[in-house]
Amino acid sequence: MPLLRKIEVTTGVWWIEAPQAGVSVLCGCPADAVKHLMKRGLIVSTEVNGVPFETGPNVILLSDAMVQNGSFSNLAEFPVLQMLYRQGMILPDHPGNTGIKPMLIGSADQVSAQMQYIYRGNYGLVTEEELVEAGETPERARELMRMKLRFAFGNIRHPGDLIDTLAVDNEPVEIRNGVAVRRMMFNVFEFSYQGETAVVDLNLPSFETYESPYPLGFYRLRREYFAVIHSGEGDGWDINRPSMSSIVMFQGKVYLVDAGPNILYSLNALGIGVNEIEGIFHTHSHDDHFAGLTTLIRSDHKLKYYSTPLVRASVAKKVAALLSIEEAAFSDYFDVRPLVEGEWNSIDGLEVMPVFSPHPVETTVFHFRAMWEGGYRTYAHFADICRLSVLQGFVTDDANAAGISQAMYDKVAADYLVPADVKKIDVGGGMIHGDAYDFRDDKSGKIILAHTSQRNTRAQKAIGSSASFGTVDVLIPSNHDFIWPYAYEALDAYFPGIPRHQIRVLLNNPVVTFNPGTILVKERMVNDHIYLLLSGSVEMIPMEIEMRSVLSAGALIGELPGLFGTPASETYRAASFVQALAIPCSLYLEFVRYNNVFSGVSRLLEHREFLLRTSLFGEVVSSRSLNRIAQGMSQKSFAAEALIEPGPGLVAMMKSGSAGRFLGEHMFETLKPGDFFGEEVAIFGIPSLLRVRALEGCEVYLVPAETLRDIPSVRWKLFEASTKRTRTMAEAGEHARVLIKWHEEYSVGVQRIDSHHRRLFEIGNSVLDMMERKTDDAEVAETMGLLREYARFHFSEEEGLLIRYKYPELSAHRVRHARLLEQLTELQAAVAEGRGYNEAEVLTFLQEWIVGHTLAEDRKSAIYLNSKGVY
Numbered sequence: 001m002p003l004l005r006k007i008e009v010t011t012g013v014w015w016i017e018a019p020q021a022g023v024s025v026l027c028g029c030p031a032d033a034v035k036h037l038m039k040r041g042l043i044v045s046t047e048v049n050g051v052p053f054e055t056g057p058n059v060i061l062l063s064d065a066m067v068q069n070g071s072f073s074n075l076a077e078f079p080v081l082q083m084l085y086r087q088g089m090i091l092p093d094h095p096g097n098t099g100i101k102p103m104l105i106g107s108a109d110q111v112s113a114q115m116q117y118i119y120r121g122n123y124g125l126v127t128e129e130e131l132v133e134a135g136e137t138p139e140r141a142r143e144l145m146r147m148k149l150r151f152a153f154g155n156i157r158h159p160g161d162l163i164d165t166l167a168v169d170n171e172p173v174e175i176r177n178g179v180a181v182r183r184m185m186f187n188v189f190e191f192s193y194q195g196e197t198a199v200v201d202l203n204l205p206s207f208e209t210y211e212s213p214y215p216l217g218f219y220r221l222r223r224e225y226f227a228v229i230h231s232g233e234g235d236g237w238d239i240n241r242p243s244m245s246s247i248v249m250f251q252g253k254v255y256l257v258d259a260g261p262n263i264l265y266s267l268n269a270l271g272i273g274v275n276e277i278e279g280i281f282h283t284h285s286h287d288d289h290f291a292g293l294t295t296l297i298r299s300d301h302k303l304k305y306y307s308t309p310l311v312r313a314s315v316a317k318k319v320a321a322l323l324s325i326e327e328a329a330f331s332d333y334f335d336v337r338p339l340v341e342g343e344w345n346s347i348d349g350l351e352v353m354p355v356f357s358p359h360p361v362e363t364t365v366f367h368f369r370a371m372w373e374g375g376y377r378t379y380a381h382f383a384d385i386c387r388l389s390v391l392q393g394f395v396t397d398d399a400n401a402a403g404i405s406q407a408m409y410d411k412v413a414a415d416y417l418v419p420a421d422v423k424k425i426d427v428g429g430g431m432i433h434g435d436a437y438d439f440r441d442d443k444s445g446k447i448i449l450a451h452t453s454q455r456n457t458r459a460q461k462a463i464g465s466s467a468s469f470g471t472v473d474v475l476i477p478s479n480h481d482f483i484w485p486y487a488y489e490a491l492d493a494y495f496p497g498i499p500r501h502q503i504r505v506l507l508n509n510p511v512v513t514f515n516p517g518t519i520l521v522k523e524r525m526v527n528d529h530i531y532l533l534l535s536g537s538v539e540m541i542p543m544e545i546e547m548r549s550v551l552s553a554g555a556l557i558g559e560l561p562g563l564f565g566t567p568a569s570e571t572y573r574a575a576s577f578v579q580a581l582a583i584p585c586s587l588y589l590e591f592v593r594y595n596n597v598f599s600g601v602s603r604l605l606e607h608r609e610f611l612l613r614t615s616l617f618g619e620v621v622s623s624r625s626l627n628r629i630a631q632g633m634s635q636k637s638f639a640a641e642a643l644i645e646p647g648p649g650l651v652a653m654m655k656s657g658s659a660g661r662f663l664g665e666h667m668f669e670t671l672k673p674g675d676f677f678g679e680e681v682a683i684f685g686i687p688s689l690l691r692v693r694a695l696e697g698c699e700v701y702l703v704p705a706e707t708l709r710d711i712p713s714v715r716w717k718l719f720e721a722s723t724k725r726t727r728t729m730a731e732a733g734e735h736a737r738v739l740i741k742w743h744e745e746y747s748v749g750v751q752r753i754d755s756h757h758r759r760l761f762e763i764g765n766s767v768l769d770m771m772e773r774k775t776d777d778a779e780v781a782e783t784m785g786l787l788r789e790y791a792r793f794h795f796s797e798e799e800g801l802l803i804r805y806k807y808p809e810l811s812a813h814r815v816r817h818a819r820l821l822e823q824l825t826e827l828q829a830a831v832a833e834g835r836g837y838n839e840a841e842v843l844t845f846l847q848e849w850i851v852g853h854t855l856a857e858d859r860k861s862a863i864y865l866n867s868k869g870v871y
Helices: 033-039 077-086 108-123 128-133 138-151 263-269 309-323 327-332 388-394 406-416 458-463 483-494 500-507 559-564 585-594 598-612 623-632 712-734 751-772 777-804 810-832 839-867
Strands: 005-010 013-018 023-027 045-048 051-054 059-061 103-106 164-167 173-176 179-185 188-193 196-201 226-232 245-250 253-257 277-281 303-307 334-338 345-347 350-356 364-372 375-382 422-426 446-450 472-476 511-514 519-521 529-535 538-542 549-551 570-574 578-584 634-638 650-656 659-663 666-671 691-694 698-704
Touching: 005 033, 005 196, 013 033, 013 188, 013 196, 023 173, 023 188, 033 077, 051 077, 077 108, 103 108, 103 173, 108 164, 108 309, 108 751, 128 138, 128 309, 164 173, 226 422, 245 375, 277 334, 303 309, 309 327, 309 334, 327 334, 350 406, 364 472, 375 472, 388 406, 446 458, 483 500, 483 511, 483 529, 483 623, 500 578, 500 585, 529 559, 529 585, 559 585, 559 598, 578 585, 585 598, 598 623, 623 698, 751 777, 751 839, 777 810, 777 839, 810 839
Parallel strands: 023 059, 059 103, 103 164, 253 277, 277 303, 303 334, 375 422, 422 446
Antiparallel strands: 005 013, 013 023, 045 051, 173 179, 179 188, 188 196, 226 245, 226 472, 245 253, 345 350, 350 364, 364 375, 511 578, 519 570, 529 578, 538 549, 538 570, 634 698, 650 698, 659 666, 659 691
16 A cells, blocks of 8 residues: 555645555645545545544645636635534544644745635634724624624634644655655645655646536526526535525626635526626625635626625735735725615615624625515525524623623524515524524515535425525516617627617627537638627637637627638637627628728737737637727837837737746746736736846737726736746745745744745845856846835835834834835945945845844834734
């Protein structure tokens, strides 16, 4: 029997086990990793001395990349909960409580990010000050913190109390009992034990995504006036069903209620493209309701995000922790629309009331209603709730003790029984979920039991109904087809300024339905129709290059070959049930000529076709958005060895040739046609650490950043690429000569500050390395300029954090920052002016600055930030 066992769990996820050492490692933990382990038999139910519990991993190896191909790669919340509670590692007198803690291993920055994300996932907002900052009164903030402390058994604890951590580098480090691991290269790790080794690669292949653990099939939905589509009735442990969620359809518009794992898979099964979604109503931040948020970013417009300010603040803090970004960046991807708790909020005729729900994190349930004959039709979505017997045990008369007041209990109990035509309730049980018995006297027309992985008991069946995936409750039927207004809006936006009666020429064509897997346009064939995609998703599959693009509502399919009568260069295939307006090619050609737009459309098509074949734009970006980008593009040529600088507010894309990304003399990456650069400065306002130089004669498209900022899918891919490049640069730096080395004891305990400090070490090390190699003064000065600009950026970010949390010694901290920048500017100027440099002087300055400032002033301020719940 091998000492090390390696099993592929699913795409991008592996299992490494050393049974003799008692080490079991989950390698990679995207959404629903626990369900995949259950399906593979790597988590099983067992029993010791009459105590039932589960087996499973005791170590989690994190991906070096926080996001891959659009999805979160590291979501350790549920795997850690499985270890702590379902394996019993934290439970007193439990057979699984052997003194061993769950362990997170991986790069230092990813381990730090996961700890902070788990912290926010456990508690949400952690102080009265944070609750007040989110909009609560001091009195209610105090009341909510009392409740939170009761859920937390009296103490809000950092995950470091419950979870061990280990930073993995290029040298082997011991996990436990002789099992060691090292990083071989970016996202590739080698495990060793008693002479045996096993290698795991956590990199997702290009254009592949993490898989769903359950099959769903395909459904064809009608656009209703007011209806509820049941898109998930399970919980975070159910291996056969999506987590509890719903889709509310109103006047043909699509709204999501929560976004759990594999939401894109669910939407595709229902024939809903991500561009069709109007918005999301969010109940709370637990992963089974949260993990799909990045999928919704794959739209070409900001989706409306509806929640109370408390829920939004809790969610934004969790996203910020996971991705090491500012909380304010949440608004870069979503159109935030605050809802008033306890009141009816009107949203284009649909009314919604969020109602407080007691839970460890900020949570509301939702009531929806729409006017109709005899009054209103109503739907209530109750996820997550707490069983009343548990809440009753929280009641205390002591206003200073952890718990809730009798008045809060009475209000919650009354809120539970507000009737609705259709009500979906959480019946997951336990301490933090609901109980069907609390709804025995509920007068609602139909109660649906959800949020469980167990079969309903006979008593539960007597109280509520079940709803399988894809079933629909129509509350107000539709008497006309809402697909036509959408078709008109899409064409009107694509052809601005053309009279309505001319748009109707194109609208006077049939809407056709394609079954999943059907080819709409086939490569090397001349197509008869151009299709305006109205619902569902279509894959674009070019034969000659390895890529896959997914198109959603608003895309025009087959326009280029249709206009010019040439064979298509790629195949378009329905990925779900698809509805599309079928426009004859001859009519479309006559339309663009008659309206004098042929030259404009044809001129843009070359740029648009280039964009569509790139990884950056080849997914869900509508034809309207592609045209807007194509109109703003310009082209520029560069000779070999030339420095390529996009210029202010521009992102560059390689059209032909190749270029390299350099830090000093070291080339970190080769850029080929379709690759992009310049997004750090143009989109995110972060100083670029690298310079791009042409390796041969090349042509570059320059794209105005303003045309990209408000396309969430593009911005998200730029963010993913930028963070991966930064990590790759750090990886490359680990194999270079190290003159000032980062040590984990330099960590100040605030995730974002530590991440910045590591970058400063890397650039500072590059400066010293260049000096030792006697590099030209001009190149040394350039790299010192990068160091100065990144330092300026870091100081600004750090001071912003200290201002926000009212650090009492901010003024002195600012003075120190200003002095450091002055010294660095003086050193750089001396080198740039040819006065040479003293290596010992620069080394001393960098050591005193980066190490001294970090260990003194920054650590002191970080202790203050930790006291405010910032890690």
